Amino acid sequence: MCALIAILACTPDGESSDAAVAWLEQAVQTDPDHARFHLNLEMALQFEQRTAEEITVLCRTMNLDPELGEAWNNLSFVLAEHNMPIARRVIISARLT
Secondary structure: OHHHHHHHHOOOOOHHHHHHHHHHHHHHHHOOOOHHHHHHHHHHHHHOOOHHHHHHHHHHHHHHOOOOHHHHHHHHHHHHHOOOOOHHHHHHHHHHO
């Protein structure tokens, strides 16, 4: 997480956040079963305001590690933040998949 924050804080012009997303996407491809890699990718996507991708990554994260409370918390936050009425259905679907 500290590395992600350092990458995102590197430059004020947003280039660093693009680099963070690319780096984390590569990490996920290298080890697609590592839930924490997915969770870190989600945080970078949140910084980039790429909400649809963020939700997809969170659902994947919860499927990999259903006990990872941070993923459930982040999903609840992003859905509430965007006032998405689909929130309950997405959470139930993530639990069943």
